[in-house]
Amino acid sequence: MSEENPANAVNDTNETEPSDNIGVVRRERFSGGPARGFLSSLAADERIFAADIAVDRAHVIMLIEQDIIDAATGESILTALDSVETAGHDELPDGEDVHEAIETAVIDRVGPAGGKMHTARSRNDEVATCIRYRLRSDLLQAIDATLELKKILLEAGKVHTETIMPGYTHLQPAQPITVGHWLCSYAAGIERDTARLLDAYDRVNTSPLGAAAFAGTPFEIDRERTATLLGFDDVLENTIDAVAARDSLIETLSALAAHAITLSGMAEDLIIFANKGYVKLADQYASTSSIMPQKVNPDTLELVRAVAGDVTGELTGLLTTLKGLPRAYNRDLQRATPHVWGAIDDTTETTAIIGGAIKTAQWADEALESAAGDGFSTATGIADALAMAGIPFRTAHEVLAVATDRAGNETPTVETLNHAAEDILGESLFTYVDQDTIIDILDPVMNVSTRDSRGGPATAAVTATIEMYENNHTTQTTAHETRRNKITSANALLDQEVQEYV
Numbered sequence: 001m002s003e004e005n006p007a008n009a010v011n012d013t014n015e016t017e018p019s020d021n022i023g024v025v026r027r028e029r030f031s032g033g034p035a036r037g038f039l040s041s042l043a044a045d046e047r048i049f050a051a052d053i054a055v056d057r058a059h060v061i062m063l064i065e066q067d068i069i070d071a072a073t074g075e076s077i078l079t080a081l082d083s084v085e086t087a088g089h090d091e092l093p094d095g096e097d098v099h100e101a102i103e104t105a106v107i108d109r110v111g112p113a114g115g116k117m118h119t120a121r122s123r124n125d126e127v128a129t130c131i132r133y134r135l136r137s138d139l140l141q142a143i144d145a146t147l148e149l150k151k152i153l154l155e156a157g158k159v160h161t162e163t164i165m166p167g168y169t170h171l172q173p174a175q176p177i178t179v180g181h182w183l184c185s186y187a188a189g190i191e192r193d194t195a196r197l198l199d200a201y202d203r204v205n206t207s208p209l210g211a212a213a214f215a216g217t218p219f220e221i222d223r224e225r226t227a228t229l230l231g232f233d234d235v236l237e238n239t240i241d242a243v244a245a246r247d248s249l250i251e252t253l254s255a256l257a258a259h260a261i262t263l264s265g266m267a268e269d270l271i272i273f274a275n276k277g278y279v280k281l282a283d284q285y286a287s288t289s290s291i292m293p294q295k296v297n298p299d300t301l302e303l304v305r306a307v308a309g310d311v312t313g314e315l316t317g318l319l320t321t322l323k324g325l326p327r328a329y330n331r332d333l334q335r336a337t338p339h340v341w342g343a344i345d346d347t348t349e350t351t352a353i354i355g356g357a358i359k360t361a362q363w364a365d366e367a368l369e370s371a372a373g374d375g376f377s378t379a380t381g382i383a384d385a386l387a388m389a390g391i392p393f394r395t396a397h398e399v400l401a402v403a404t405d406r407a408g409n410e411t412p413t414v415e416t417l418n419h420a421a422e423d424i425l426g427e428s429l430f431t432y433v434d435q436d437t438i439i440d441i442l443d444p445v446m447n448v449s450t451r452d453s454r455g456g457p458a459t460a461a462v463t464a465t466i467e468m469y470e471n472n473h474t475t476q477t478t479a480h481e482t483r484r485n486k487i488t489s490a491n492a493l494l495d496q497e498v499q500e501y502v
Contacts, residue, residue: 046098048127048131057081063116063221068220099130128208142256142259145355146194150473154183156361164448165177167182186262192258270301276371280362300357310342310346373444382400399424418430
């Protein structure tokens, strides 16, 4: 993925064919020395091999249609590209990068005229186009994984709208909630992650092709035509920006990092819940100790947690590589894109892994309900009841704080609560809230049922939340399918146009 050879030169059909293992760009110039391997990205470029073939085909078809090269030459180049594609990346000749190697392979097959495939373009706009072409497909796979995970979370949430569990802040028992409520909290995060990835896709899916080295070309090219053949939504207007811009990589990797952190939080919660005996992971998402056979370790989720560190590290690496680069193309960019490839592969796989863990998890309903009232987690409910009766909330808060102190590590009895109220309010607790209501609020199940505000843990509220998220899920699924279908249609169009000449 290196810098351009002369961008707008039409290869001389009388030039000498390249000798074995000498690329068409450098020839004998700069062909030796220890830096050659350091400069080469050919091995890493295997990922964009298919993208480069597609970009080459679209560019050649446009050159034919614009009468920049004749149809016979274009046909021979397109036929050679078919042969190169069939042979595969491993059979490419040596080269600085996949773009040079493919061009060399074409010239080896059809002679010097094969070099006309590079007319009116540079490796600068070529590689930028190939990166975007491949990255958008990877983004669709990542989005597909997030959509599937959200579906799993919502399906599990439906099953557990009434499964009471302790809710935590600062890892301390805080208020009782439901498993469905907890699952919806991550469905919300995954929905935003998906939205960010869809937004990133739309900015990735623009074509740099035709910008040449960075200053355009005197040839009468049709940039919109190649964009259409390749399924891009638009072209990047300014030719300097087209070859230099890598902010779409930053945006993509930032969205992946945000998503990886969502997954890490979910993994951490599940690890803690497993430690407390609240959830049991299926065997395929856990392992045993090599020496302690009684142990079941949630180590798959520990790796999920670790991936977030890898992805944020890749983001830092990318930002550091791009910081301070002058316009337009710089060889540093060769080191930028691999940060994204590793991150998107790891995050997509991790999304599927944690989805499988959630789907197969067994929740310990009785243990969860038993722990839901720990730490007097129903206290806020009583304070709210007093506030509803007209007591300032801060005064009600003081009543409950005094009762908590007097009860030690236990949930205060109704009598203890009443004595605290008498001391703080100067009158009985039951002046404001009847005893049966207090007893109900102290019960975690009844306590949760009162928290029916929008987005809350009560069964009706969770059910409504799930319904909303399902509607949003349908919208995002449609957006995903629309983008995928456009690529599929463009691939079919490109194949059809190639068949006109091959």
